[in-house]
Amino acid sequence: MTNAGPLLEVDGLSVHLRVEGNERPVLRDVSLSISHGEALGLVGESGSGKSMTARAIDRLLPDGARVEGSIRFDGAEVGALSGGDLRRYRLRVAMIFQDPRAHVNPVRRIGDFMTEVLRTSLRVPRREAGRRAVEALAEVGIADGGRRLDQYPHELSGGLLQRVMIAAALLTEPDLLLADEPTTALDVTTQAEVMAILDELRSRLGLALLFITHNLELAAAVCDRTAVMYAGQIVEVRLSSLLHADPLHPYTAALAAARPDVDRSSARLRAIPGRPLSSFEAPQNECAFAPRCEYARRPCTEASPPIVRIDGGLSRCTRAMELRGTLGVAGHTEATSQGEVGPLGAAGGGADEPTVGPGGQLGAPPPSAPPTGRPAGTLARSEG
Amino acid sequence: MSQVALDPTPRADPAEEQILEVSSLVKRFGDLVAVDDVSFRLARARSMAIVGESGSGKTTVAKMIVGLERPTSGTIVACGRDRSRPARSTALRRARGREAQIVFQDPYTSLDPRQTVERTLDEVIRLHHQPDAADRRERVRTLTELVGLDARQARALPRDLSGGQRQRVAIARALAAEPRVLILDEAVAALDVSIQAQVLNLLADIREETGVSYVLISHDLAVVRQISEDTIVMREGKVVERGPTAQVLDAPQDPYTRLLRESVPRPGWRPVRRLSGAGTRTTGSGGPPPSPAGHASTNPATSGGDR
Amino acid sequence: MSITAALPVGDLAPAKRSSVLGTLRATGPAGMASAVVIGAATFVAVFGVVIAPYDPNLGNLTQAWLGPSASHLLGFDAQGRDLLSRLLAGAWTSMLGPLLVVGICIGAGTALAVLAAWRGGALDTVVSSGLNVVFAFPGILLAILAAAIFGAGLIAASLALAIAYTPYVARVLRGAALRERGQQYVAALEVQGVSALRICIRHIVPNIAPLIVAQATILFGYAMVTLAAISFLGLGVQPPAPNWGVMVSENQQGILQGTPLPALAAGAAIVVVVVAFNVLGERLFEVARRGGR
Numbered sequence: 001m002t003n004a005g006p007l008l009e010v011d012g013l014s015v016h017l018r019v020e021g022n023e024r025p026v027l028r029d030v031s032l033s034i035s036h037g038e039a040l041g042l043v044g045e046s047g048s049g050k051s052m053t054a055r056a057i058d059r060l061l062p063d064g065a066r067v068e069g070s071i072r073f074d075g076a077e078v079g080a081l082s083g084g085d086l087r088r089y090r091l092r093v094a095m096i097f098q099d100p101r102a103h104v105n106p107v108r109r110i111g112d113f114m115t116e117v118l119r120t121s122l123r124v125p126r127r128e129a130g131r132r133a134v135e136a137l138a139e140v141g142i143a144d145g146g147r148r149l150d151q152y153p154h155e156l157s158g159g160l161l162q163r164v165m166i167a168a169a170l171l172t173e174p175d176l177l178l179a180d181e182p183t184t185a186l187d188v189t190t191q192a193e194v195m196a197i198l199d200e201l202r203s204r205l206g207l208a209l210l211f212i213t214h215n216l217e218l219a220a221a222v223c224d225r226t227a228v229m230y231a232g233q234i235v236e237v238r239l240s241s242l243l244h245a246d247p248l249h250p251y252t253a254a255l256a257a258a259r260p261d262v263d264r265s266s267a268r269l270r271a272i273p274g275r276p277l278s279s280f281e282a283p284q285n286e287c288a289f290a291p292r293c294e295y296a297r298r299p300c301t302e303a304s305p306p307i308v309r310i311d312g313g314l315s316r317c318t319r320a321m322e323l324r325g326t327l328g329v330a331g332h333t334e335a336t337s338q339g340e341v342g343p344l345g346a347a348g349g350g351a352d353e354p355t356v357g358p359g360g361q362l363g364a365p366p367p368s369a370p371p372t373g374r375p376a377g378t379l380a381r382s383e384g
Numbered sequence: 385m386s387q388v389a390l391d392p393t394p395r396a397d398p399a400e401e402q403i404l405e406v407s408s409l410v411k412r413f414g415d416l417v418a419v420d421d422v423s424f425r426l427a428r429a430r431s432m433a434i435v436g437e438s439g440s441g442k443t444t445v446a447k448m449i450v451g452l453e454r455p456t457s458g459t460i461v462a463c464g465r466d467r468s469r470p471a472r473s474t475a476l477r478r479a480r481g482r483e484a485q486i487v488f489q490d491p492y493t494s495l496d497p498r499q500t501v502e503r504t505l506d507e508v509i510r511l512h513h514q515p516d517a518a519d520r521r522e523r524v525r526t527l528t529e530l531v532g533l534d535a536r537q538a539r540a541l542p543r544d545l546s547g548g549q550r551q552r553v554a555i556a557r558a559l560a561a562e563p564r565v566l567i568l569d570e571a572v573a574a575l576d577v578s579i580q581a582q583v584l585n586l587l588a589d590i591r592e593e594t595g596v597s598y599v600l601i602s603h604d605l606a607v608v609r610q611i612s613e614d615t616i617v618m619r620e621g622k623v624v625e626r627g628p629t630a631q632v633l634d635a636p637q638d639p640y641t642r643l644l645r646e647s648v649p650r651p652g653w654r655p656v657r658r659l660s661g662a663g664t665r666t667t668g669s670g671g672p673p674p675s676p677a678g679h680a681s682t683n684p685a686t687s688g689g690d691r
Numbered sequence: 692m693s694i695t696a697a698l699p700v701g702d703l704a705p706a707k708r709s710s711v712l713g714t715l716r717a718t719g720p721a722g723m724a725s726a727v728v729i730g731a732a733t734f735v736a737v738f739g740v741v742i743a744p745y746d747p748n749l750g751n752l753t754q755a756w757l758g759p760s761a762s763h764l765l766g767f768d769a770q771g772r773d774l775l776s777r778l779l780a781g782a783w784t785s786m787l788g789p790l791l792v793v794g795i796c797i798g799a800g801t802a803l804a805v806l807a808a809w810r811g812g813a814l815d816t817v818v819s820s821g822l823n824v825v826f827a828f829p830g831i832l833l834a835i836l837a838a839a840i841f842g843a844g845l846i847a848a849s850l851a852l853a854i855a856y857t858p859y860v861a862r863v864l865r866g867a868a869l870r871e872r873g874q875q876y877v878a879a880l881e882v883q884g885v886s887a888l889r890i891c892i893r894h895i896v897p898n899i900a901p902l903i904v905a906q907a908t909i910l911f912g913y914a915m916v917t918l919a920a921i922s923f924l925g926l927g928v929q930p931p932a933p934n935w936g937v938m939v940s941e942n943q944q945g946i947l948q949g950t951p952l953p954a955l956a957a958g959a960a961i962v963v964v965v966v967a968f969n970v971l972g973e974r975l976f977e978v979a980r981r982g983g984r
Binding site for chain 2: 158187188269275
């Protein structure tokens with residue numbers, strides 16, 4: 001394992017897909033890096049491009065996809081790999097998916113599926129491969145591995161199967177694991193278990209992890225750094241420990257604030273008006289989030305926001321420096337302060353859907369009535 | 385065993401109208417007992433949650449309440465009328481539809497793909513109420529406004545609507561029958577976080593405006609906290625804990641409830657392995673849960689998580 | 692689910708209702724060309740007798756087997772009748788039979804499929820088993836049997852074929868109906884108290900309609916060629932009534948004696964129309980299968 005430079009470096013990645021004859025952007029200028037042994041969370045809603053990013057890294061984009069920019073793994077350009085090099089790349093970068101059942105052949109036994117890569121690409125003899133598979137299963141907490149190898153996927157529950165997938169992914173001793181919403185379909189207790197396994201394996205094997213999820217709290221809790229995506233772009237990258245207390249981008253703050261709190265209920269949640277856009281729907285030469293952002297001002301709609309580096313993190317926000325330190329989510333409170341500057345943690349209280357700041361916000365539709373009670377008009381525009 | 389409150393509704397006020405009363409509900413599928421002696425009561429305009437993971441039986445309870453499954457034994461009484469046995473006539477099923485309605489989880493299959501929103505709502509309204517075309521149009525308009533859809537969206541087909549918009553239509557359709565209780569079966573689970581917040585606010589507003597009661601079926605404790613006043617926790621068919629939501633979540637008595645609570649990701653949370661790593665003592669495939677380890681706070685009880 | 696499905700639908704994209712024209716266009720150039728052919732055949736079937744230049748039944752034996760000329764574009768058949776007129780007039784019975792078959796078959800097949808899918812359980816098992824039994828009989832055999840019992844004729848043969856083909860239709864539609872039955876909107880309608888009949892007729896059938904149309908189209912082709920064969924055998928339409936299958940039979944001697952045009956022309960008419968139906972049917976099936984939600 002080389003130690004010079006990051007393990008994975010994505011630089012200016014843009015992807016266009018062919019949909020019904022038209023070319024549509026799904027990723028725009030995505031840049032991120034993961035060091036050896038580091039866990040990076042990638043958080044976003046529908047259309048954010050988070051899954052697409054992982055697929056681009058693993059060369060799993062559909063035919064007809066146009067890729068620009070570079071993806072470098074351990075110094076080598078991933079897009080240029082082919083044949084044997086590509087196979088070797090896939091041994092070092094493993095991927096697990098949200099629905100394990102969709103990615104496993106239901107008529108083959110677990111053992112066959114797990115040892116396939118070992119036997120074919122690495123020419124490991126069958127018995128040895130089986131032994132390693134049982135060992136890998138033990139790593140993920142499945143004790144009776146020998147019996148499991150003989151079973152079929154449908155005999156295992158979702159949680160168990162996902163753990164098998166993790167074990168299978170680790171058999172080739174990869175350096176990087178791409179996990180695309182691996183726990184979204186699992187029960188919350190099983191999710192905690194699977195996350196704990198990933199955590200432990202990571203530290204023991206020095207495995208780097210790109211963890212994709214829609215759950216900001218989950219990513220922040222288990223990853224060293226977290227990146228937030230919106231409309232095909234990365235809008236913030238931050239140390240996870242600082243993400244909730246001191247986010248750099250309004251979207252991150254809004255996302256955290258929109259989530260109900262298991263520790264307390266609030267009169268109203270701070271919902272974000274409108275709905276998450278994908279890259280091809282989002283306005284091109286302005287901030288994609290501006291139409292929904294309560295901090296948006298004129299400059300936000302006049303040009304694409306630059307990437308601003310602050311405090312070790314980065315934010316794609318025109319007003320990043322200005323808003324610095326004011327976006328922190330201090331948990332939901334009943335306070336009703338709604339000013340443009342001030343902790344975003346001021347949750348609903350008696351107020352409504354987030355209203356526009358008094359500074360002449362552009363793009364977001366103003367409520368039709370003052371924020372008292374619940375004017376019928378605002379509901380109609382709060383779409384999603 | 386766990387200390388489940390014996391009184392099913394610790395705050396039952398005899399003067400409060402009970403919209404829904406479920407007693408000793410049992411459902412067996414062959415040898416499997418999906419629902420095992422479940423009881424609870426729901427008063428008018430109150431909101432309760434049924435919390436559980438997969439296999440807990442919570443969805444089966446929901447289906448039995450609306451008549452999609454037939455109870456093996458036990459009683460369900462809604463609006464004072466017994467509905468423990470399936471309706472034998474369409475007219476009775478319709479009448480029951482005016483008492484309890486349901487919104488499902490998946491926005492992508494919960495609407496007829498060939499019907500516009502207006503026609504979907506119109507069909508239900510025509511089924512239950514005004515035959516007059518002008519009245520129906522008015523009612524459709526009121527419903528779409530209630531759930532926050534504009535006129536253009538009302539004329540759209542489901543395939544032109546997003547997941548959140550479709551869920552709004554599903555809610556409107558359920559409300560078109562003017563039910564006294566609305567069952568929300570993981571109704572926001574498939575929605576983006578920002579949209580989920582909008583729909584949760586919407587649900588709160590609807591309850592305030594129409595006085596409908598909610599039964600929220602969910603595995604998401606934060607959503608449960610936000611939207612429900614009382615909670616019962618189900619595990620493998622049984623109710624393991626019940627009480628006011630705040631109490632159940634802040635001071636869980638049952639080890640399973642504690643485990644659930646501690647599994648919720650939040651800033652500062654670190655996942656802890658319950659089953660051990662390289663081979664020692666786990667069952668891996670769940671046997672009966674061993675008795676709780678007795679740690680009060682951070683150590684969840686050890687138990688077979690998944691099968 | 693394809694990756695492109697991960698791209699969310701545009702908010703308020705103009706609602707494209709699926710129109711007949713739209714569906715046709717989706718079948719591609721082959722499908723559209725087939726539709727044109729079918730359209731022409733239908734036109735001829737309806738107006739054939741009117742547009743025929745000569746009386747299709749009037750023959751002059753002295754003109755038998757004569758080749759094409761300026762006034763008789765396709766020449767004469769074995770009985771000295773104008774071939775073109777006979778072809779045009781024969782379209783009617785050649786297409787009527789299959790229409791009858793498809794009409795009955797689709798009706799019965801849809802009803803059985805939806806019934807079995809809706810009720811499930813024992814009823815489904817009984818219906819499926821019954822259909823499997825009928826499956827065992829090739830259509831043409833049943834038609835011959837019908838001819839033996841009821842005498843030769845188009846109606847009897849058509850009915851027999853309809854019975855034979857119903858299981859094909861029912862089997863395909865049952866799967867689709869089951870899928871629809873499992874959709875959550877059906878459960879929602881049940882909870883609303885909508886009657887089972889209404890759900891089946893107003894919701895399930897319309898949603899499997901594209902598949903029904905595709906099946907009907909394919910079936911038309913099969914029925915046509917089988918009925919032509921039955922008429923060729925003398926068990927369907929009886930000569931001297933104009934019918935393409937009968938015409939092949941009447942003129943088959945011509946193939947051996949050097950004047951194949953009458954028999955081949957009739958055969959070609961059958962082939963062209965049947966192929967058109969098959970191609971269009973297959974294309975429609977593809978479109979139905981791909982149909983988006």
